[in-house]
Ligand SMILES: NC(=O)N[C@@H](CC(=O)O)C(=O)O
Ligand SMILES: [Zn+2]
């Protein structure tokens with residue numbers, strides 16, 4: 074098998090050097106990076122090209138370690154009309170992601186070693202991104218009996234993150250046992266915090282607007298009370314707890330309190346909860362129907378501030394593809410969820426960078442470094458430096474463009490951003506030393522699969538030599 078070509082990136086600015094909020098991206102000194110095999114092998118100024126180098130002129134671009142999504146729904150096995158591992162990882166690569174954690178609400182559910190190994194293998198074969206399966210906490214997501222957590226952790230997929238996402242682990246005893254179990258191998262429980270009794274039949278955020286529209290409400294307390302309970306269980310067990318898609322100002326206060334107490338808790342926010350509000354539900358357009366629901370303007374403000382304060386650790390997409398027929402119907406009958414991989418970075422630029430809430434260096438932490446740490450992702454670069462794995466993304470921060478159907482690379486098109494003017498563009502995505510996005514275009518399926526095999530084979534050789 075022939076090795077992947079070397080890449081020389083010329084004149085790129087590193088996000089890690091842009092540590093000031095609100096600073097012009099031009100304030101960092103451009104450097105060159107040479108990628109060879111699956112590594113960054115050189116970093117410096119004025120590196121000389123070698124004859125077979127692919128040269129990327131990166132003037133004006135900003136480099137981040139590859140984005141990592143801790144919360145993606147890839148839908149395979151079982152819902153391949155909505156998304157597959159291949160289509161979902163194409164969307165991921167287009168969005169600048171080099172690794173994604175795949176949620177467990179597939180059919181069959183990812184609750185056995187066999188299913189998680191299958192999902193991981195599909196990701197390896199496609200080559201667009203590293204796929205790390207998330208294991209279900211309870212069998213069949215039924216909330217009644219713990220799944221084979223140990224078997225999934227010890228399987229080839231080495232699962233570290235467990236979640237019943239889509240459903241809440243509501244039984245406090247099961248939650249306690251799950252926390253105790255994952256603690257033995259430093260795993261983490263990612264909770265979808267939604268009290269099912271307080272949200273029966275809920276269709277949108279509960280408040281004046283839900284009364285006005287005549288839709289059943291999803292009260293903030295249904296999220297906040299579960300987070301508060303789980304914080305106490307995490308403290309009691311000494312285990313790691315992660316909160317999925319935080320959506321209310323009250324949840325922020327609970328997490329802030331928990332962190333001040335030293336509880337091992339981390340929290341994520343989605344791009345859509347950082348920009349959209351419940352007012353959009355007035356349209357009865359089901360593209361805006363999502364779980365947890367879009368909240369109030371005050372919540373959006375509190376979530377942005379919580380990101381700036383470090384109370385919220387990461388941005389995760391909750392990419393939730395659904396077919397048209399599940400969205401082009403009455404509000405009550407429509408499915409919850411929106412796609413988000415391709416739009417995540419533009420929304421983060423609009424809501425966090427351009428508003429001066431975070432620096433580029435902090436954005437790299439939010440979208441790459443912290444999610445990798447929380448998920449226990451092996452082989453992820455900790456910096457863009459010689460010797461590090463070559464998972465990186467080059468972003469063009471200048472200008473805006475209209476987000477449209479051609480920007481969506483997955484099988485489903487339930488994006489709330491279609492027709493919106495968004496900043497930033499993913500110019501190049503490099504995974505394990507090969508291009509998955511080249512000059513703004515996704516690299517084709519066969520080329521990526523072959524490059525993935527070459528990188529995998531080379532890694533096999535490296536491991537044998539080291540052993
Ligand atoms: N976010 C959603 O509205 N839907 C998710 C489930 C989930 O993340 O809770 C889905 O699987 O469709
Ligand atoms: Zn969820």
Ligand SMILES: [Zn+2]
Pocket residue numbers: 144146176238239391393
């Ligand atoms: Zn989800």
